[in-house]
Amino acid sequence: MAFRGRRPEHGGPPELFYDENEARKYVRNSRMIDIQTKMAGRALELLYLPEGQPCYLLDVGCGSGLSGDYLSDEGHYWVGIDISPAMLDAALDRDTEGDVLLGDMGQGIPFKPGSFDGCISISAVQWLCNANKKSDNPAKRLYCFFSSLYSVLARGARAVLQLYPENSEQLELITTQAMKAGFTGGVVVDYPNSAKAKKFYLCLLSGPSSFLPKGLSDQKDGDEERESAFTKERVPHRAARRGMVRKSRDWVLEKKERRRRQGKEVRPDTQYTGRKRKPYF
Amino acid sequence: MKLLTHNLLTSHVRGVGPRGFPLRLQATEVRINPVEFNPEFVARMIPKVEWAALLEAADTLHLVEVPKGPTEGYERDEQFLRKMHHVLLEVDVLEGTLQCPESGRLFPISRGIPNMLLNDEETET
Numbered sequence: 547m548a549f550r551g552r553r554p555e556h557g558g559p560p561e562l563f564y565d566e567n568e569a570r571k572y573v574r575n576s577r578m579i580d581i582q583t584k585m586a587g588r589a590l591e592l593l594y595l596p597e598g599q600p601c602y603l604l605d606v607g608c609g610s611g612l613s614g615d616y617l618s619d620e621g622h623y624w625v626g627i628d629i630s631p632a633m634l635d636a637a638l639d640r641d642t643e644g645d646v647l648l649g650d651m652g653q654g655i656p657f658k659p660g661s662f663d664g665c666i667s668i669s670a671v672q673w674l675c676n677a678n679k680k681s682d683n684p685a686k687r688l689y690c691f692f693s694s695l696y697s698v699l700a701r702g703a704r705a706v707l708q709l710y711p712e713n714s715e716q717l718e719l720i721t722t723q724a725m726k727a728g729f730t731g732g733v734v735v736d737y738p739n740s741a742k743a744k745k746f747y748l749c750l751l752s753g754p755s756s757f758l759p760k761g762l763s764d765q766k767d768g769d770e771e772r773e774s775a776f777t778k779e780r781v782p783h784r785a786a787r788r789g790m791v792r793k794s795r796d797w798v799l800e801k802k803e804r805r806r807r808q809g810k811e812v813r814p815d816t817q818y819t820g821r822k823r824k825p826y827f
Numbered sequence: 828m829k830l831l832t833h834n835l836l837t838s839h840v841r842g843v844g845p846r847g848f849p850l851r852l853q854a855t856e857v858r859i860n861p862v863e864f865n866p867e868f869v870a871r872m873i874p875k876v877e878w879a880a881l882l883e884a885a886d887t888l889h890l891v892e893v894p895k896g897p898t899e900g901y902e903r904d905e906q907f908l909r910k911m912h913h914v915l916l917e918v919d920v921l922e923g924t925l926q927c928p929e930s931g932r933l934f935p936i937s938r939g940i941p942n943m944l945l946n947d948e949e950t951e952t
Contacts, residue, residue, distance in 0.1 A: 621865075
């Protein structure tokens with residue numbers, strides 16, 4: 547979520563932030579639902595599960611079950627864990643297919659080793675980075691979470707955790723604890739040049755190191771072409787205009803081309819473009 | 828909470844480790860939910876099932892027709908898979924408790940949601 551003001555983690559613990567009002571947003575607000583569903587889809591994509599096989603997955607910070615429902619629609623079975631009773635109540639109302647547990651991920655994932663074929667988490671892990679009680683030590687809680695997650699995943703299974711790190715130190719804290727717990731992998735960033743669309747996915751693998759998926763970027767997706775690519779391509783354009791005589795036909799054509807590149811509406815070039823006009827004066 | 832979940836759930840109280848499994852189930856309210864049968868998924872989960880724990884839980888809930896163990900060639904035995912599907916995925920415990928066998932700590936189940944929150948002394952701090 548693009549919070550204009552403070553980050554929600556600074557205001558208090560997640561079980562208080564995600565109260566009935568917030569839970570209602572996750573059920574009613576179509577924009578919220580849309581974003582969460584898209585992120586769940588991308589996370590599932592990054593999980594690279596074997597094709598056509600129904601898998602048993604863990605959803606950390608499942609909340610009202612939005613991401614879980616996406617997993618169910620794809621034919622998978624899942625278990626969710628969340629710390630907010632209000633959000634889990636919303637999940638009950640939505641009658642999710644997966645089981646949900648009330649639990650704190652920083653205390654560990656209470657399952658037998660090798661239980662799950664994969665794990666996703668949408669917008670949850672950054673909550674571990676802020677200490678809400680005096681006894682909380684974020685690094686320790688992160689390590690407890692990651693080491694128990696490593697244990698409950700089957701060998702070679704992946705975990706894809708979408709999160710909103712506050713800054714690079716936080717991201718580094720998280721990745722360090724994940725590596726300490728035995729995971730390999732890294733961070734995949736989608737749309738790195740867009741402030742709003744930028745999303746971080748921590749992709750972890752509990753097995754020998756394999757490839758890290760590429761993040762989505764502006765160049766490939768037509769919708770995101772609004773940003774300018776910072777390349778050296780401008781230099782030839784300026785050089786091209788420098789040698790020209792002002793007001794000549796070539797100059798006019800080059801100027802029209804430049805405006806087209808800027809995305810402005812330009813009349814098509816015809817045989818009349820830049821023709822000599824009758825002197826008016 | 829489905830029995831499949833119960834079969835994989837452990838106690839993560841500090842110091843308990845692998846002795847925190849299986850959690851002893853006590854149920855006061857149970858519901859049967861029809862769930863679409865997916866033989867491939869059931870067959871894949873059979874090796875993960877802890878049979879002693881499953882039989883104990885099924886006994887507590889007074890379930891009948893529970894297979895005692897995986898049969899030879901169970902992947903193709905539809906009867907067996909259907910029975911397992913019913914036991915693992917269709918039986919839903921709504922109210923009850925889960926007890927850690929080592930520490931005796933009780934985890935309540937309310938509206939089908941087990942409360943696995945630990946207090947400060949019990950976490951691995």
